[in-house]
Amino acid sequence: MALLTILLVSGGCFxxxxxxxPRELAIDQAVIGLDRQKDGEQAAAATIRVMQQVAEExxxxxxxxxxxxxxxxxxxxxxxxxxxGQATIPESVSMVVEDQYPAITTGMVGIHLSGSDRQGxxxxxxxxxxxxAARFRAAAVDYQRELLAGTLRNxxxxxxxxxLRHLGLLDGHLSIADYHWALESMVGVGENRSRxxxxxxxxxxxxIEVAFEVDAxxxxxxxxxxxxxxxxxxxxxxDGMIQAAIEETLGRGEFLACRSYTxxxxxxxxxxxxxxxxxxxxxHYLLTWSASGAGMLDMEDPAVQTLHPxxxxxxxxxxLSSDDVxxxxxxxxxxxxxxxxxxxxxxxxxxxxxxLVYNSQVTR
Numbered sequence: 001m002a003l004l005t006i007l008l009v010s011g012g013c014f015x016x017x018x019x020x021x022p023r024e025l026a027i028d029q030a031v032i033g034l035d036r037q038k039d040g041e042q043a044a045a046a047t048i049r050v051m052q053q054v055a056e057e058x059x060x061x062x063x064x065x066x067x068x069x070x071x072x073x074x075x076x077x078x079x080x081x082x083x084x085g086q087a088t089i090p091e092s093v094s095m096v097v098e099d100q101y102p103a104i105t106t107g108m109v110g111i112h113l114s115g116s117d118r119q120g121x122x123x124x125x126x127x128x129x130x131x132x133a134a135r136f137r138a139a140a141v142d143y144q145r146e147l148l149a150g151t152l153r154n155x156x157x158x159x160x161x162x163x164l165r166h167l168g169l170l171d172g173h174l175s176i177a178d179y180h181w182a183l184e185s186m187v188g189v190g191e192n193r194s195r196x197x198x199x200x201x202x203x204x205x206x207x208i209e210v211a212f213e214v215d216a217x218x219x220x221x222x223x224x225x226x227x228x229x230x231x232x233x234x235x236x237x238x239d240g241m242i243q244a245a246i247e248e249t250l251g252r253g254e255f256l257a258c259r260s261y262t263x264x265x266x267x268x269x270x271x272x273x274x275x276x277x278x279x280x281x282x283x284h285y286l287l288t289w290s291a292s293g294a295g296m297l298d299m300e301d302p303a304v305q306t307l308h309p310x311x312x313x314x315x316x317x318x319x320l321s322s323d324d325v326x327x328x329x330x331x332x333x334x335x336x337x338x339x340x341x342x343x344x345x346x347x348x349x350x351x352x353x354x355x356l357v358y359n360s361q362v363t364r
Contacts, residue, residue, distance in 0.1 A: 040109030044096040055120025071235045078139045085170030088115040122177035137207030139233035146229030148290035164349035172357025213245040284332035303334035
């Protein structure tokens with residue numbers, strides 16, 4: 001990838017005096033970073049500065065912050081979501097790069113984050129509170145869904161591989177950040193690793209639930225705002241419907257994904273699952289949802305009909321809470337195979353990328 005600008009970030013200093021509060025200065029830089037389409041190179045440089053500073057001074061940023069500041073940092077992450085779906089280059093520094101995913105960001109400037117900058121920033125988001133983390137996870141689901149639908153419509157097999165690998169890396173990086181945050185939150189709790197795996201799975205599933213609820217409330221609204229899929233979750237783009245959907249989904253009392261992530265009891269069945277078990281259901285539902293929204297499913301297929309009572313895809317919430325959940329999970333598996341055959345989608349590219357980041361690091 002050709003470099004436009006290299007930011008030497010080892011010093012981590014764009015602050016000028018000891019009296020300056022870096023968190024206040026970061027707000028100004030984050031506002032610049034949000035304007036990705038207007039001045040991509042300047043926005044990219046500002047974004048790197050903010051993400052690096054948060055990653056390096058994570059404990060300072062965990063001090064109570066105004067919610068408006070936290071929202072701004074989440075918005076920045078959503079606008080630059082593609083930066084979290086890249087492979088780690090050993091000993092690399094964060095830098096501004098030519099757009100490496102032109103099908104995603106329509107020729108805009110991109111950024112490459114070093115592994116420590118990316119993970120430190122994502123772990124800050126993971127610990128930013130249930131509602132905030134749910135918005136970011138839902139935006140990531142919306143991003144994945146948009147790209148999967150586009151991949152299904154495109155017959156370019158090399159692009160399929162690129163997109164699936166990108167989405168697998170994205171999911172892996174977000175999940176490992178949730179896992180590490182959960183481990184840190186569970187100091188003194190027995191079987192920390194098993195519980196942290198469950199927390200990471202809950203958060204992924206919660207993102208799907210919230211994204212589905214938002215999509216149902218904003219029927220027909222496009223997902224691409226701020227030049228990137230998932231951009232409708234940027235706080236300045238919504239008028240309260242998204243916040244209401246998040247709060248309603250998190251407030252449900254059933255034994256579902258969107259429960260209090262660390263305080264809710266974790267059953268023996270949940271703790272006994274492997275890291276892969278929840279991922280497969282989440283991934284299969286996301287693929288089915290993407291294909292359904294793109295109008296690319298054979299509605300005469302029995303498995304498709306099972307998942308579309310009254311010709312509408314069953315919500316993830318209703319699927320998980322149904323007495324027939326096993327029937328639905330088997331139907332998801334069947335539809336996954338159907339989509340893979342019809343559209344030559346090889347999900348192993350997604351799995352391999354995700355496993356490289358997440359499953360390879362998670363042990364019991």
